[in-house]
Amino acid sequence: MLLDPFLDYAFMRRALVGCLALSLAAPPLGVFLVLRRLSLIGDALGHAILPGVALGAMVGGLSLVAMSVGGVLAGLAIVVAAGLASRGTGLREDASLAGFYLVALALGVVLVSMSGSGVDLLDLLFGAALGVDDGALLFMASVTTVTLVALALMWRPLVAETFDPGFLRHAGGGGAAWHLAFLALVVLNLVAAFHALGTLMAVGLMMLPATGARFWSGSVGGQVVAAVLAASAASVAGLLVSFHADLPTGPAIVLAAGAIWALGLAAGPQGSLLRRWARRPHLAG
Amino acid sequence: MQRSPPAPAIILEGLTVAYDRHPAVHHVSGTFGAGSLTAIVGPNGAGKTSLLRAVTGEARIDGGRIDRGGIAASDIAYLPQQAALDRSFPISALEVVMMGHWRRAGLFRRIGGAMRREAEAALAAVGLTGFETRQIASLSAGQFQRVLFARMLLQDCPVIVLDEPFTAIDARTTADLLRVVARWHGEGRSVIAVLHDHDLVRTHFPETLLLAREAIAWGPTAEVLVPANALRARMMAEAWADDAEICARAA
Numbered sequence: 001m002l003l004d005p006f007l008d009y010a011f012m013r014r015a016l017v018g019c020l021a022l023s024l025a026a027p028p029l030g031v032f033l034v035l036r037r038l039s040l041i042g043d044a045l046g047h048a049i050l051p052g053v054a055l056g057a058m059v060g061g062l063s064l065v066a067m068s069v070g071g072v073l074a075g076l077a078i079v080v081a082a083g084l085a086s087r088g089t090g091l092r093e094d095a096s097l098a099g100f101y102l103v104a105l106a107l108g109v110v111l112v113s114m115s116g117s118g119v120d121l122l123d124l125l126f127g128a129a130l131g132v133d134d135g136a137l138l139f140m141a142s143v144t145t146v147t148l149v150a151l152a153l154m155w156r157p158l159v160a161e162t163f164d165p166g167f168l169r170h171a172g173g174g175g176a177a178w179h180l181a182f183l184a185l186v187v188l189n190l191v192a193a194f195h196a197l198g199t200l201m202a203v204g205l206m207m208l209p210a211t212g213a214r215f216w217s218g219s220v221g222g223q224v225v226a227a228v229l230a231a232s233a234a235s236v237a238g239l240l241v242s243f244h245a246d247l248p249t250g251p252a253i254v255l256a257a258g259a260i261w262a263l264g265l266a267a268g269p270q271g272s273l274l275r276r277w278a279r280r281p282h283l284a285g
Numbered sequence: 286m287q288r289s290p291p292a293p294a295i296i297l298e299g300l301t302v303a304y305d306r307h308p309a310v311h312h313v314s315g316t317f318g319a320g321s322l323t324a325i326v327g328p329n330g331a332g333k334t335s336l337l338r339a340v341t342g343e344a345r346i347d348g349g350r351i352d353r354g355g356i357a358a359s360d361i362a363y364l365p366q367q368a369a370l371d372r373s374f375p376i377s378a379l380e381v382v383m384m385g386h387w388r389r390a391g392l393f394r395r396i397g398g399a400m401r402r403e404a405e406a407a408l409a410a411v412g413l414t415g416f417e418t419r420q421i422a423s424l425s426a427g428q429f430q431r432v433l434f435a436r437m438l439l440q441d442c443p444v445i446v447l448d449e450p451f452t453a454i455d456a457r458t459t460a461d462l463l464r465v466v467a468r469w470h471g472e473g474r475s476v477i478a479v480l481h482d483h484d485l486v487r488t489h490f491p492e493t494l495l496l497a498r499e500a501i502a503w504g505p506t507a508e509v510l511v512p513a514n515a516l517r518a519r520m521m522a523e524a525w526a527d528d529a530e531i532c533a534r535a536a
Contacts, residue, residue: 163374171387172359218375
């Protein structure tokens with residue numbers, strides 16, 4: 001019951017490997033998004049890549065390369081434009097991104113409707129984990145590799161810039177460059193994830209384990225590990241539930257992640273509801 | 286600890302910093318001497334923070350110039366006013382202090398045992414021995430300010446700039462941190478601090494700049510903090526004149 005679906009069906013194995021690859025790379029980014037108070041930016045960027053994906057599909061057909069290139073380009077364009085607009089005018093970055101992504105989302109829907117047939121909007125929004133082919137799998141694995149290497153290289157400035165951006169900038173450690181590099185990684189992961197989960201659900205695997213991570217660990221590194229474990233468990237559980245109950249995979253995985261998040265919220269070891277409510281005798285000093 | 290380059294004099298020549306063309310700092314000229322210990326006092330809205338931001342290279346200069354005597358803006362340690370940091374961030378006191386190693390450790394260089402011991406010594410110097418692994422979320426405002434001072438100890442900069450470092454800080458913490466300031470002064474570093482407590486300035490700061498957009502007085506503290514100067518500073522209009530004309534004074 002737990003192993004058979006993966007042993008018997010190649011499409012389940014591919015979906016599993018793809019989702020585990022995403023689970024390695026996306027949640028650490030989510031942890032930093034939460035710490036940078038940009039939890040909702042993932043959602044915005046998820047929508048922002050939609051017009052790129054649609055344009056890619058219109059130009060190059062429903063091919064992995066065309067849609068991915070379109071998505072990455074659209075996402076990067078919006079990240080850079082929003083970054084420049086906020087730094088140039090003092091408009092807050094989240095407000096700036098909100099403006100750009102709404103325009104992008106509307107453009108995306110218009111483009112999809114103009115193209116008529118060919119692109120199924122539902123597939124773009126909710127993905128098709130069971131339809132992940134070898135090309136998509138390779139793409140996801142590559143993105144995961146790139147993300148993990150990049151995160152390892154920029155870990156120190158990224159933590160410092162997240163905690164105290166003024167200090168790092170003043171000490172000559174750079175500022176905007178790290179922020180943009182980080183958002184570029186977020187875009188890459190969302191594009192990689194939309195094949196399996198769709199643009200809407202990709203954000204779920206990135207953010208839900210990350211928001212829950214603070215209930216499990218009090219350090220940045222610990223939260224990253226907790227988020228990766230939670231995302232991996234949600235991927236396995238979601239795929240199994242989706243297989244046995246015949247549910248769409250993307251939402252099943254995100255619901256599983258939501259269940260783990262709720263568990264942490266209720267009873268995690270750090271600042272959960274249980275820890276707040278449990279009346280334990282206070283210490284002497 | 287390693288020795289930093291000697292502190293240079295920092296010379297302002299007709300410095301003007303404006304927001305939306307209205308000057309917050311207006312034609313200020315003078316010198317922060319090498320190794321000097323200077324307090325900047327003045328009413329709210331007098332441009333104290335703007336002047337510090339210009340000196341540290343954070344604010345755009347709209348007129349005049351700043352001669353930092355050959356050191357880079359990043360050689361100036363800068364503690365902003367009530368640093369708007371996320372105190373719930375999952376990081377320990379020692380890790381915050383270690384950020385002070387940035388200039389030496391950079392992106393990739395290993396932070397070895399020696400650097401770690403320096404960070405522990407810095408925490409001890411601000412009276413926080415035993416707080417190494419404490420999360421900053423569990424620190425009081427005064428303890429957190431001590432941590433930020435420890436970080437500046439590690440930065441080892443020839444010039445140190447503090448914006449209202451003792452606001453909302455209790456007397457004992459202030460006294461401890463003033464000892465750190467005195468230590469920097471004794472090591473020949475220049476220290477510039479924005480302060481509101483004139484008694485504290487008289488006791489601990491030999492030089493004072495009284496600012497009210499323009500420099501009202503700048504020199505030995507006893508000569509600057511006199512009633513006549515205080516009156517002139519108070520007369521400074523806090524409101525902008527919407528119909529102000531273009532300033533005709535040469536920079």
